[in-house]
Amino acid sequence: MAHPQIAAFARLAKGGDMPKRLVSGQGSKLSRTMHDIRYDEIHDEFLIANPFAQAVLTFRGGADGEAAPIRIIQGPSTQLGAGRMDVDPVHNEIFVPTGNAILVFPREANGDVAPIRVIRGPDTLLNDAASLSVDPVNNLIAVGLNNTLKADPKNNGALLIFNRTDNGNVKPRGVIRGPKSGIVRINQIDVHPPRKLVVAAQPGPVYEMEPEDAFVGVWSLDDNGDIPPLWKINVGPTSTMKKPFGLVLNPKHKELIVSDMRLQSVLTFYFPEIF
Amino acid sequence: MRRRLTMKTGILGMTAIFAVAILVMGILFLQQTQRGELQGASRRARLWPTGQAQLVSVEPMLEEGSECLWVPASAPLTAGLLQQASPAAQRSVTADRAPVRTIHDPNPMFSAIAVAPENDMVVVTDENLFQVLEYNRMDNTPPNARMTEPKRVIGGSLTKAEMMCGVYIDPKSLDTYVVNNDTQNWLAVFSKNAQGNVAPDRFLAVPHGTFGIAVDEGKQELYLTVQHDNSVVVFRKEASGDDQPLRWLSGNRTQLEDPHGLTLDTKRNLMFVSNHGSARQRVSGAEPTTYPSSNYEMNEEAEPEEAWRFVRGSGTFEPPSITIYRLDASGNTAPLQIIEGPKTGLNWPMQIAVDDERGELYVANDMAHSIVVFRVTDNGDVAPIRTIKGPKTGIRNPTGVALDLKNREVWVASMGNHSATVFPLTADGDVPPRRTIRGGPAEEASLMIGNPGAVGYDSKRDEILVPN
Numbered sequence: 001m002a003h004p005q006i007a008a009f010a011r012l013a014k015g016g017d018m019p020k021r022l023v024s025g026q027g028s029k030l031s032r033t034m035h036d037i038r039y040d041e042i043h044d045e046f047l048i049a050n051p052f053a054q055a056v057l058t059f060r061g062g063a064d065g066e067a068a069p070i071r072i073i074q075g076p077s078t079q080l081g082a083g084r085m086d087v088d089p090v091h092n093e094i095f096v097p098t099g100n101a102i103l104v105f106p107r108e109a110n111g112d113v114a115p116i117r118v119i120r121g122p123d124t125l126l127n128d129a130a131s132l133s134v135d136p137v138n139n140l141i142a143v144g145l146n147n148t149l150k151a152d153p154k155n156n157g158a159l160l161i162f163n164r165t166d167n168g169n170v171k172p173r174g175v176i177r178g179p180k181s182g183i184v185r186i187n188q189i190d191v192h193p194p195r196k197l198v199v200a201a202q203p204g205p206v207y208e209m210e211p212e213d214a215f216v217g218v219w220s221l222d223d224n225g226d227i228p229p230l231w232k233i234n235v236g237p238t239s240t241m242k243k244p245f246g247l248v249l250n251p252k253h254k255e256l257i258v259s260d261m262r263l264q265s266v267l268t269f270y271f272p273e274i275f
Numbered sequence: 276m277r278r279r280l281t282m283k284t285g286i287l288g289m290t291a292i293f294a295v296a297i298l299v300m301g302i303l304f305l306q307q308t309q310r311g312e313l314q315g316a317s318r319r320a321r322l323w324p325t326g327q328a329q330l331v332s333v334e335p336m337l338e339e340g341s342e343c344l345w346v347p348a349s350a351p352l353t354a355g356l357l358q359q360a361s362p363a364a365q366r367s368v369t370a371d372r373a374p375v376r377t378i379h380d381p382n383p384m385f386s387a388i389a390v391a392p393e394n395d396m397v398v399v400t401d402e403n404l405f406q407v408l409e410y411n412r413m414d415n416t417p418p419n420a421r422m423t424e425p426k427r428v429i430g431g432s433l434t435k436a437e438m439m440c441g442v443y444i445d446p447k448s449l450d451t452y453v454v455n456n457d458t459q460n461w462l463a464v465f466s467k468n469a470q471g472n473v474a475p476d477r478f479l480a481v482p483h484g485t486f487g488i489a490v491d492e493g494k495q496e497l498y499l500t501v502q503h504d505n506s507v508v509v510f511r512k513e514a515s516g517d518d519q520p521l522r523w524l525s526g527n528r529t530q531l532e533d534p535h536g537l538t539l540d541t542k543r544n545l546m547f548v549s550n551h552g553s554a555r556q557r558v559s560g561a562e563p564t565t566y567p568s569s570n571y572e573m574n575e576e577a578e579p580e581e582a583w584r585f586v587r588g589s590g591t592f593e594p595p596s597i598t599i600y601r602l603d604a605s606g607n608t609a610p611l612q613i614i615e616g617p618k619t620g621l622n623w624p625m626q627i628a629v630d631d632e633r634g635e636l637y638v639a640n641d642m643a644h645s646i647v648v649f650r651v652t653d654n655g656d657v658a659p660i661r662t663i664k665g666p667k668t669g670i671r672n673p674t675g676v677a678l679d680l681k682n683r684e685v686w687v688a689s690m691g692n693h694s695a696t697v698f699p700l701t702a703d704g705d706v707p708p709r710r711t712i713r714g715g716p717a718e719e720a721s722l723m724i725g726n727p728g729a730v731g732y733d734s735k736r737d738e739i740l741v742p743n
Contacts, residue, residue, distance in 0.1 A: 032502070239371050244726055250734070
């Protein structure tokens with residue numbers, strides 16, 4: 001994609017409606033390949049990562065134009081190298097997956113700050129950890145494992161569930177993986193704490209332009225094993241989805257919002273079952 | 276019966292209440308989208324209120340339709356029962372449904388551009404609908420026309436072409452080379468007769484995140500920038516399949532920092548690269564020599580630890596730049612010159628093109644909505660010698676630039692307004708284009724949604740946040 005930007009659309013926008021705000025430009029310190037964004041409702045901020053500068057950027061909620069981030073986590077002490085994250089606004093922490101580890105920073109960290117906790121080691125099963133979401137109510141973390149190699153594309157992806165305060169070489173309390181789960185790789189994740197649910201975008205093999213088995217799935221955070229989702233919305237003519245990459249829940253309106261890479265679109269589904 | 280009637284009346288009543296409520300919300304929403312309330316910086320950047328529309332997406336009907344989904348109220352119970360029942364096969368519920376709203380730009384989004392003047396051939400890549408579009412060089416969309424129909428369209432799931440940030444036309448064969456950026460690891464080559472959803476006539480596995488493309492026709496060598504690897508990789512021009520590169524330019528001394536555009540000056544034996552400035556240090560000894568080609572996604576977020584090529588925590592933000600090397604530079608080689616600094620006005624420099632006759636370098640300067648021109652001999656913090664910029668130019672978020680030295684014209688692809696515009700080579704200032712080819716209506720800006728890998732929801736402002 002040639003042009004980096006963050007576009008803010010009205011919730012009811014549709015078709016070619018223009019965004020209400022755009023954040024972009026050299027001063028924003030954004031790059032392309034921004035594969036996560038998280039809004040912190042309590043502090044009215046949003047977070048995004050620049051993977052090419054190995055930085056987590058925090059902006060004011062109403063940032064506009066070539067606004068600069070108000071805080072940047074970046075530097076040798078951070079151990080950062082990845083592009084996704086989530087914020088726990090209740091316990092004031094930022095969680096960052098980096099392949100074989102989960103790094104935890106204070107929410108207000110700024111500059112070259114070391115993580116306060118690191119989940120890492122052979123017992124964690126962390127490998128190609130690419131995305132996560134934090135449940136501050138049930139004190140859990142859902143982590144999505146990606147799939148880098150083509151050789152075994154059907155079995156590498158997984159969802160791991162950890163305790164929010166886990167640290168060091170700990171075993172996940174749940175592992176959702178296997179053919180019944182349908183997971184090939186996991187992109188963006190969101191959680192719904194009141195019902196202890198995790199929702200994950202499963203876009204299918206990366207090299208397939210329009211994978212037939214891509215879907216958005218909903219699991220319980222208590223699930224463990226080769227478990228199919230509680231609910232799933234498949235790609236296809238009904239949903240119109242082709243390759244779901246991102247998702248976020250809007251509990252107020254009982255909506256699931258999905259970004260679809262192949263459609264270059266944002267789709268909103270009314271999905272009251274989740275809520 | 277009476278109960279059903281009451282229920283029906285109740286539904287109608289609720290429908291009316293919903294409709295009124297949504298109408299009021301719609302009016303409020305319309306007011307929010309008036310020109311005066313658009314936030315200043317966005318307006319300055321590229322927005323103007325369409326005014327049209329947002330409002331009347333009378334979504335109420337869809338939400339009203341959701342009355343049929345009263346079932347959901349019992350969903351928690353259903354879910355609980357399903358979990359108790361436990362057999363995996365019983366608990367998975369296909370919940371396919373249509374979206375209630377879809378944000379989508381229906382028009383092509385011009386990204387890269389190339390011109391073959393001997394054949395009056397202009398090709399642009401469309402990063403919105405994933406198409407390669409060919410136009411006639413002399414096409415000029417009338418002001419009131421919705422668009423100009425392309426002569427040829429290549430696009431579809433067979434093409435191996437998706438996020439095409441770079442394009443090159445072979446001046447002899449008129450083959451079109453397109454470079455995918457961050458979703459497909461292929462360079463695809465289409466013959467001049469290719470059309471529709473067709474497989475490429477030739478394809479080459481390339482590193483993840485290629486952006487710029489240039490060819491040294493004399494030496495038959497193909498150059499690509501690799502954004503995700505901070506490198507330039509050189510292949511034989513006719514390479515295909517899993518052929519390995521001839522050489523790499525890569526390493527901490529190169530000052531390749533989020534490289535994008537690429538152009539060659541074969542007369543002066545120089546290579547130019549535009550950089551956005553997101554930098555990180557390569558692991559010592561991790562300079563690439565071979566590439567595992569199509570077996571790897573090379574997705575750094577998910578990269579196996581043993582394959583990690585950059586030092587964690589080494590990231591920095593550097594100024595945007597144009598770095599200049601010898602044409603045959605390879606390995607960890609420092610640039611000969613660097614154009615960098617506040618006088619340059621660079622703001623996300625994208626594709627670049629060199630006029631080797633006049634010794635001038637043209638830069639598509641995305642966020643300054645301009646084309647800036649430097650001398651190929653420039654070095655350091657220098658101002659451009661010419662700048663094409665302003666409301667008369669029709670340039671908006673330019674990502675592509677190409678030169679037609681035969682007809683002395685510069686072509687600009689503007690991602691922000693579905694257009695390609697043509698100027699005299701020496702154009703300077705706020706000047707109107709000689710011709711404009713539009714892929715969409717003049718009054719409709721481009722949404723510029725590209726590879727939306729994530730989405731967020733701002734619950735305070737009721738806004739959907741979409742990063743590219």
